[in-house]
């Protein structure tokens with residue numbers, strides 16, 4: 001019987017090492033990769049050779065035997081969390097969905113608290129269950145731009161749902177807190193069940209990945225309703241003639257695939273490209289794309305909580321952007337959009353969701369990327385100050401001082 005409980009299919013694994021040998025965040029020779037895989041397939045454990053892993057999941061496509069090594073990396077990282085006895089406070093601050101368990105110092109909730117009265121009213125309404133043929137789950141990041149989503153004519157037939165603490169659990173999972181991630185995901189499913197709907201439209205690809213892949217494959221939890229992505233929904237509306245492109249973008253841009261693109265499947269990757277073309281974007285591929293896409297950099301935060309790791313991870317992506325030779329970059333992940341906006345100077349970052357709304361005639365008066373204006377609010381500024389020693393520290397990642405920030409539990 002397999003010792004692995006997080007979705008790794010150990011019986012399929014032949015310890016060939018191909019998963020690690022092609023990793024962009026670890027420097028493994030073919031022999032080293034095989035040795036590491038022999039170690040970690042002997043039983044789930046943390047080994048220092050995996051220190052660079054950001055759990056991007058891209059080793060899955062390199063596996064010739066469909067053993068899901070990405071799930072194994074998550075499971076190994078869970079052992080690291082146990083060994084460390086906690087997580088860096090900078091990482092804890094980035095995890096939403098734990099208010100029900102007493103965590104309240106949280107980046108997303110601080111952003112929501114900084115919204116204006118009209119936006120707060122929309123968020124309040126989104127927290128209440130709805131009855132609708134199509135239900136749009138607005139995830140943690142897209143809840144930073146409530147007015148654009150709520151006032152959209154293109155989205156008017158879909159009821160919106162998503163309260164401040166409704167999260168899929170992806171950031172807890174990426175942090176190695178798998179049990180917490182499972183509880184957050186399970187709470188979301190129970191919250192979604194309070195609604196009455198035929199199909200769920202999911203705005204964020206991370207949520208889609210968690211609901212359709214991680215919860216069933218890692219935790220055995222099946223989601224009992226059909227799910228489509230918001231991009232599939234937009235394309236469906238354009239192709240059936242119920243939405244029309246009135247302001248085509250006419251921009252030549254490189255398309256940046258996020259970590260979740262590949263995990264959501266080949267059809268998902270095609271939909272975003274067809275949609276981008278339908279709204280007038282002329283997209284070209286980055287050298288690493290689709291199943292081999294590079295992380296924008298945000299995944300680095302969930303390695304060790306340090307901004308330095310975000311910067312070095314983003315630097316790998318920057319080489320791809322330079323090779324593509326385009327000044328415009330379109331992302332369909334809100335996190336990738338923000339990372340390109342803030343960490344890739346010289347490039348104009350587009351968020352596909354905003355571009356689609358705009359092309360279909362909706363105003364996007366307050367773009368997602370202006371969330372920084374809320375950073376100056378006292379509560380967020382105070383919390384950022386408190387987690388900054390953890391985010392800025394120069395010491396190495398396995399410091400025993402990696403403890404959950406007290407304010408993440410008691411605020």
Ligand code: SF4
Pocket residue numbers: 019020023024025026052053054055056057058059060069070073
């Ligand atoms: S999950 Fe990503 S970073 Fe980690 S070993 Fe696999 S490919 Fe490398």
Ligand code: SF4
Pocket residue numbers: 012013014015016017018019020037062063064065066067068069
């Ligand atoms: S998980 Fe797949 S690629 Fe990695 S060692 Fe096992 S069989 Fe090879």
